[in-house]
Amino acid sequence: MIDHLGLAVSDLERSRSFYLAALGPIGATVQMQVSAQESGGHAHIGFGVAGKPSFWISDATPVSGPLHVAFAAPDRASVDAFYAAALAAGGRDNGAPGLRLHYHPNYYAAFVLDPDGNNVEAVCHHPV
Template identity: 60%
Template structure:
């Protein structure tokens, strides 16, 4: 159900050092980094087992503010349907369905802001 979750942090380097240390005993380490150059301004680090980032920290949001939650979709059609249904239910668009190659070549996601400003995503990791 939950594909991944992300928290906004104020000081990326300090938070990265904290989570590197705190999650190491659990067997989690950074397995994906997204640079400011890739996103146009924000930095992110994804932690997880066996190369699948499931917990993210990043800049570009308000620490203590809205949360990012991504729900796993079985196919790209479900991602599209999620976006359409959320928009019809009153969400604000935060990224239309499409490829996000800076994550990986088959990353197909859609983003909406819920009534409280949380960034809600549906994502499919498989090829078209």
């Protein structure tokens, strides 16, 4: 249903490095970059797969408080790798990898806070 999502960040390069590391284990990389000159206002970096950016960060001034975004992971090992990579890239723990049975029996997720305090999750809904 959602085609793409954009998130304003306080330091574009710091967030670029964080998301490159954190999203790498689930297969996402930078798919597109748009400079402030090209957009006529703010710089944007789009992450995704197969040439399709679906998660964008920009140097626009944030207009709201911290947000929550969840990324689909292909398996539980990728959730674990996301968590480790995000912490190594400067993220802060907000929920170690594990089952969240209150959602459903196969909800395996990990949560980190990005450099701006946004709650970033990787989740796998598949059984082991």
